[in-house]
Amino acid sequence: MENDKAKLFEELRTKYPKFIYKGYTYAIGESSLDIDFNFEIPGLSQFNPRWSIKKSESKITDPKDLELLIFNLGMVELISYWKLTCSPKIIINCGYLSSEQIKWWKKLFIKGLGEFFYTNGISFNYDMFEFRCDNSQNNINFIKNPVAVADNSNPKVLIPVGGGKDSAVTINLLENKADRYGYVINPRKACIDTLNASSIPEDKYIFVHRTLDPNMLRLNAEGFLNGHTPFSAMVAFSAVLTAFLNDIPYVALSNESSANEATVLGSDVNHQYSKSFEFEADFVNYEKEYIKSGVHYFSLLRPFAEVKIAEFFSKYKEYHEIFRSCNAGSKLDIWCNKCAKCLFVYIILSPFLDESGMLKIFGENLLDKDELKPIFDKLIGIMPEKPFECVGSYNEVNAALQELLRQYEKNGMSLPVLLEYYRKLPGIPKYNLQDYCDSFDNDNLIPDYFLNLLKDMGK
Numbered sequence: 001m002e003n004d005k006a007k008l009f010e011e012l013r014t015k016y017p018k019f020i021y022k023g024y025t026y027a028i029g030e031s032s033l034d035i036d037f038n039f040e041i042p043g044l045s046q047f048n049p050r051w052s053i054k055k056s057e058s059k060i061t062d063p064k065d066l067e068l069l070i071f072n073l074g075m076v077e078l079i080s081y082w083k084l085t086c087s088p089k090i091i092i093n094c095g096y097l098s099s100e101q102i103k104w105w106k107k108l109f110i111k112g113l114g115e116f117f118y119t120n121g122i123s124f125n126y127d128m129f130e131f132r133c134d135n136s137q138n139n140i141n142f143i144k145n146p147v148a149v150a151d152n153s154n155p156k157v158l159i160p161v162g163g164g165k166d167s168a169v170t171i172n173l174l175e176n177k178a179d180r181y182g183y184v185i186n187p188r189k190a191c192i193d194t195l196n197a198s199s200i201p202e203d204k205y206i207f208v209h210r211t212l213d214p215n216m217l218r219l220n221a222e223g224f225l226n227g228h229t230p231f232s233a234m235v236a237f238s239a240v241l242t243a244f245l246n247d248i249p250y251v252a253l254s255n256e257s258s259a260n261e262a263t264v265l266g267s268d269v270n271h272q273y274s275k276s277f278e279f280e281a282d283f284v285n286y287e288k289e290y291i292k293s294g295v296h297y298f299s300l301l302r303p304f305a306e307v308k309i310a311e312f313f314s315k316y317k318e319y320h321e322i323f324r325s326c327n328a329g330s331k332l333d334i335w336c337n338k339c340a341k342c343l344f345v346y347i348i349l350s351p352f353l354d355e356s357g358m359l360k361i362f363g364e365n366l367l368d369k370d371e372l373k374p375i376f377d378k379l380i381g382i383m384p385e386k387p388f389e390c391v392g393s394y395n396e397v398n399a400a401l402q403e404l405l406r407q408y409e410k411n412g413m414s415l416p417v418l419l420e421y422y423r424k425l426p427g428i429p430k431y432n433l434q435d436y437c438d439s440f441d442n443d444n445l446i447p448d449y450f451l452n453l454l455k456d457m458g459k
């Protein structure tokens with residue numbers, strides 16, 4: 001199967017040697033910015049993905065100011081379309097990229113699609129594709145009116161909300177400390193419920209509608225190359241554009257330090273690459289160097305491990321029955337209770353909530369499901385690969401399980417099947433959960449105002 005895909009990859013690249021980013025059009029309405037991108041794989045299909053971004057009434061002083069942001073959103077959007085054929089030439093007809101920028105985009109393609117290449121059995125490197133851009137540097141519309149930080153005591157901040165626990169923690173940590181706006185791409189129930197459960201007023205929900213081109217979905221169904229794309233990189237570019245449009249100087253992500261760990265042990269393949277600090281730092285440099293919107297992008301939760309975020313979240317009961325971290329069940333708004341993400345969230349919340357609290361969320365004890373053992377083995381690190389999901393590090397999974405084991409034994413409770421299995425496993429090193437809860441990663445780009453808030457809260 002993997003070899004078939006690698007063969008298909010070669011065939012498609014030969015048959016479709018070019019991918020063209022032909023252009024974009026946009027219209028600024030009273031309450032939204034509407035964008036149409038135009039991509040083409042000659043001989044195969046045109047693609048017109050669309051974005052509609054809510055905007056405030058505030059006037060855009062110069063519409064041209066939006067163009068660099070829109071062009072760059074198109075650059076990240078095109079990854080999903082390019083991956084159908086992985087064409088060796090990417091021709092950019094609507095914007096200029098310097099050789100440094102081209103290097104930057106090549107890195108995002110290679111690392112952001114690391115899982116896609118790995119799971120399709122494709123080996124891919126920097127020499128296997130090139131970017132050509134026809135436009136001269138003179139055509140760049142530099143931003144003339146960047147967003148300024150107006151009020152440092154209650155700054156406006158855009159918080160991307162995914163419907164899971166992490167963004168709910170950011171929302172709550174910033175309550176009464178910042179003027180919060182909730183940002184959601186294609187809102188699903190858990191995202192809306194999360195915002196409704198928070199104290200963010202409805203007029204500060206900023207919803208964005210992104211439409212995938214049906215030709216891509218058709219070609220996926222026909223068997224063209226498909227797989228994971230760096231979704232969080234798209235969140236980054238679109239959130240900065242949305243913040244700019246709404247005169248909001250900060251974008252606060254909820255990406256944690258655990259996202260930095262590779263998914264495949266000893267390799268660069270990381271499902272969460274675009275949630276890693278490496279991407280965050282690259283993105284901030286790119287934005288400051290080549291876009292200069294004035295918007296500051298950072299992750300408020302970067303210093304923390306997932307277990308610390310779980311500890312915060314365990315206290316925010318108002319979200320417990322509405323949040324959904326499960327990607328597999330995201331369309332149906334359910335916890336599927338079968339996937340790695342469900343089991344992972346179950347494990348890291350368990351030390352902080354009693355059994356009835358856990359039952360309210362999941363409806364059953366996932367550590368009592370013997371059929372989840374293969375996933376469990378991947379989460380604790382006795383297999384060479386973690387699941388391709390947004391899950392925390394091996395160490396913190398082990399630390400949470402060992403703390404849970406301690407609690408069960410202290411209370412004289414009988415162990416669920418996976419915890420009993422874990423207790424008997426030989427050679428597992430000892431971990432202390434508190435060490436992970438106390439850790440604070442200084443590799444972060446949190447602006448002083450927000451860093452001081454975390455410090456004042458004793459975090």
Ligand SMILES: CC(=O)N[C@H]1[C@@H](OP(=O)(O)OP(=O)(O)OC[C@H]2O[C@@H](n3ccc(=O)[nH]c3=O)[C@H](O)[C@@H]2O)O[C@H](CO)[C@@H](O)[C@@H]1O[C@H](C)C(=O)N[C@@H](C)C(=O)N[C@@H](CCC(=O)O)C(=O)O
Pocket residue numbers: 080081162185186212217220226227228229230231232233271272273274275327328330389390
């Ligand atoms: C696949 C994906 O990114 N889905 C996100 C997307 O959902 P949407 O309803 O628009 O599309 P799907 O039904 O999932 O996919 C249909 C087909 O289109 C392809 N595709 C989709 C999106 C895209 O950007 N590029 C594509 O090529 C895909 O391959 C299918 O063939 O948008 C939603 C929000 O609007 C997101 O919630 C969807 O995210 C999924 C729940 C999901 O599982 N996303 C994974 C990428 C994922 O692992 N998410 C991580 C974060 C990953 C990261 O750090 O990059 C997570 O949330 O844990």
Ligand SMILES: Nc1ncnc2c1ncn2[C@@H]1O[C@H](COP(=O)(O)OP(=O)(O)OP(=O)(O)O)[C@@H](O)[C@H]1O
Pocket residue numbers: 159160161162163164165166167168183184185186232235253254255275324325326390
């Ligand atoms: N549809 C979306 N719209 C806007 N931002 C999103 C969306 N989906 C995810 N995000 C952003 O990406 C981040 C990472 O997504 P991820 O699913 O890992 O986190 P989460 O939903 O907050 O929590 P959990 O880890 O419990 O799922 C989110 O915290 C949020 O900032």
